[in-house]
Structure formats: C-alpha cells, structure tokens
Amino acid sequence: MTKTPSMFSDHNSSLQMVWDSTSLKALMFCPTFYKRTILEGWRSKGAVDLEFGIMFASAVETFKKGRLEGLSKVDAQLASLKKVLEDSWLPGGNTGHCPCPDGCNGCEQPDGKPWGGSYEDLWHCTGTEPYKNSKGNKAKCPWSHKGKWFPAPAPSTCGECGSETETHRHWLPADKTKNRVSLVRAIIWYTEDQPDTMYSGGLKPFAFPDGVPAVELSFKLPLDYANRYDEPYILAGHIDSILQNEDGSELFIADNKTTKKFLGKAFQASFSPNIQMDVYDLAGSILFPTLPIRGVAIEAAQILHDGARFATYPLHRTEAQREETLTNLSRWFDTAEEYAESQNWPMSTANCWLCPLKGICSKDPSQRELYLRADFEQKFWNPLDER
Numbered sequence: 001m002t003k004t005p006s007m008f009s010d011h012n013s014s015l016q017m018v019w020d021s022t023s024l025k026a027l028m029f030c031p032t033f034y035k036r037t038i039l040e041g042w043r044s045k046g047a048v049d050l051e052f053g054i055m056f057a058s059a060v061e062t063f064k065k066g067r068l069e070g071l072s073k074v075d076a077q078l079a080s081l082k083k084v085l086e087d088s089w090l091p092g093g094n095t096g097h098c099p100c101p102d103g104c105n106g107c108e109q110p111d112g113k114p115w116g117g118s119y120e121d122l123w124h125c126t127g128t129e130p131y132k133n134s135k136g137n138k139a140k141c142p143w144s145h146k147g148k149w150f151p152a153p154a155p156s157t158c159g160e161c162g163s164e165t166e167t168h169r170h171w172l173p174a175d176k177t178k179n180r181v182s183l184v185r186a187i188i189w190y191t192e193d194q195p196d197t198m199y200s201g202g203l204k205p206f207a208f209p210d211g212v213p214a215v216e217l218s219f220k221l222p223l224d225y226a227n228r229y230d231e232p233y234i235l236a237g238h239i240d241s242i243l244q245n246e247d248g249s250e251l252f253i254a255d256n257k258t259t260k261k262f263l264g265k266a267f268q269a270s271f272s273p274n275i276q277m278d279v280y281d282l283a284g285s286i287l288f289p290t291l292p293i294r295g296v297a298i299e300a301a302q303i304l305h306d307g308a309r310f311a312t313y314p315l316h317r318t319e320a321q322r323e324e325t326l327t328n329l330s331r332w333f334d335t336a337e338e339y340a341e342s343q344n345w346p347m348s349t350a351n352c353w354l355c356p357l358k359g360i361c362s363k364d365p366s367q368r369e370l371y372l373r374a375d376f377e378q379k380f381w382n383p384l385d386e387r
Helices: 021-029 031-039 048-068 073-087 180-193 265-269 275-287 319-342 349-354 368-375
Strands: 042-044 117-125 165-173 215-226 232-244 251-259 293-304 307-316 376-378
Touching (some): 021 275, 048 215, 180 307, 251 275, 275 293
Parallel strands (some): 251 293
Antiparallel strands (some): 042 376, 215 232, 232 251, 293 307
8 A cells, every 4th residue: 555645844744845724724723733633643533524524525526426427317326325325334343444455355343334323222111011100190101202212132021011122223323413324314415406407507517628527636736835945835635526607607616515504694604715715716726727717616515413405605716815825825834834943832822712622721731641642532634645
C-alpha cells in the first residue's frame, strides 16, 4: 500500500505545507485547537457528523456520476445505495475502513458490523395474563408497554404478570439522528427527489467537454507563496462535483452538507464568507480557467430522526473576492510559520465557548494530556489522503 506523502516541511515537522479548508479553519479558529486536532490528531471519539457527511457525499457523487455516464435514474439510485451500504458496513468490527488493501481478507471478525449502531435482540412481556397494579386495579403489565424492550436473554415468562415473553431484533442507533438507517433513508429520499430527466430546471451535474463527469475532483494546487526555506505552499482538497444552470452559462463548485439544523437563511448565510467555500471557489477558478465558474453551491440535507429535507444554495463569488482570499491565505501561512518556529500555540479564548476541547483547556496544563487520552482518540488528518 502506498504511503501518504507528508504534509509538513522537510525542515520543520510542525510547519504545515499542504493546506486544506479543514486545517485552515482549525488554525483560524484557535492556534491551540489547531495544535491539538491537526498536529496531534486528537478528535472526539466516533466523529459521527464527519463520518456521516463523508458517506452521504460519496453516495451522492456515485449517483451523479452514474447519471452523467448514461444510467437511468433507477440504476443510478441502485448504484448509490450499493455504495452507501458497503461504506457503512465495518469489516472485522473495526471503527473505520477495512485495512485490507484488496478488500476484506478476514481481519479479526470477517462478518463485520454496521456503522452508527448495532442490531440487538430485545424482549418484552406480551401482557396476555390478567394483571393488577399496586392499588389492586386492573392494569397493563409495566413490562409490556409499547416501546418497552429489554436486553436479552429473556425469561420464558414475565416475572411480574406471568405472561409469555417475546424477543425481536431491534436496531439501536448510537446517534438518534445520524446513523446507518437514517443515512440510507437520506440517500433514498435524495435520489427520489431528483428529476427523471437530467435537465429540467435548476442546477444539474456537469460533465467536461470530453464527456468525463465533473464529480469527485481531488486537487493539489501549488501556490505562489513559499516558506523561509523556499518550499512552496500547496492548497489541497476534494470537490464533490460541479453543477451547471440550465443553459450552461454558469457553473458552481458544489459541496454536500448534512446537518441537523433548519435549512433557511441563517444556514445559507453561514457559508458566505466561509473558508471552505472560499478555498473551493478559488481552486475551481484556477484549475478550470476556461470554465464559467461563478461561485459555489451548497447542496444541503437536513437529517431528521424520521426523514430528511433538501435544498441547494448557489453563492456567487467575484474576482475581487478571490484575490482577497489569496491575500488572506498568504497571511495565514505566515502566521502558521511563526507559530511553528516558536512552538507557541496560544489559546483564542474568545472562541472557547464553541470549542469541543473547552473541557481540556480548562484543566491545569499538567493534567490535559490525561484528559485527552481518556475522552478523545487520535486520528490524524492529512489533506493528501485519498478519498
């Protein structure tokens, strides 16, 4: 298996040279947060939102690519469902992708397990025998109430009323909103929501002039900025797709977002300005200078515990805004170099109330490592990792 190249300077292992929106956002949010999450790799155990979003986007990309390659809506839908079912099944009981390079070769537990929850045998009382409560009144056995299910093994009869028990297999999600069932359901609803005819109004998937679908576009873009050792900074990322309007006069760099938040003006406003959208728009305009790229489009999916809602928000960008983004990036590269050289990563305490590491930073410096190891896991982020 090919080893992922380093994203750091050859002269300073703390100086990041390959940047994406995730690492830029971390640095802009708080230098200490950047040090903990990017340099040291700490993150919340599970990372449900990140994993859910990646699998949803990957299935949507599969659907778009299939449609652009000539598949019917139904066949593209089936391909996307196959993709999400495979991605959300964890071989060998692992907590991430199977480590076997050519498919699972029987690592640990070859049968694997579902992502985002588990299937468990639960039992409850059938409530067929007469029962009286503590006041002597006729009532329903409390062990037979709807929604009352208990972990196996089950007794043959209920110890409270003497009725027989029954056992059924239940899905127990780790997160009530974002789990494997809601993920598959969201893909079904998303694909059902797409028109039967590719171009029937609104923004639709785009294919390059040679017919190649503009879907799943990873990029590594050298910039005209270098560190003190003359090593160039590189902008990296993964564009979900490019969308076009009905007549093809406007193209937008599309990004899939899954959220529990309401899809409205406040949600849309959160992406303008936004470092991730700024980076995608800038990269798109540089990578495809002959295409009429006019900005970014947020393809949003609001994930509910019993369904999903969808909306697309096109956000226009100008050349002046792109120049501003480039200037801002150069300043942040200089700032990162200063922190890396001094090995001083100060806290941006104005943002602590928004930070998942707030509980760690509130502890005495000598105790923080212990709390990190107890409550977080290490999984390093590298913009050069293949998607």
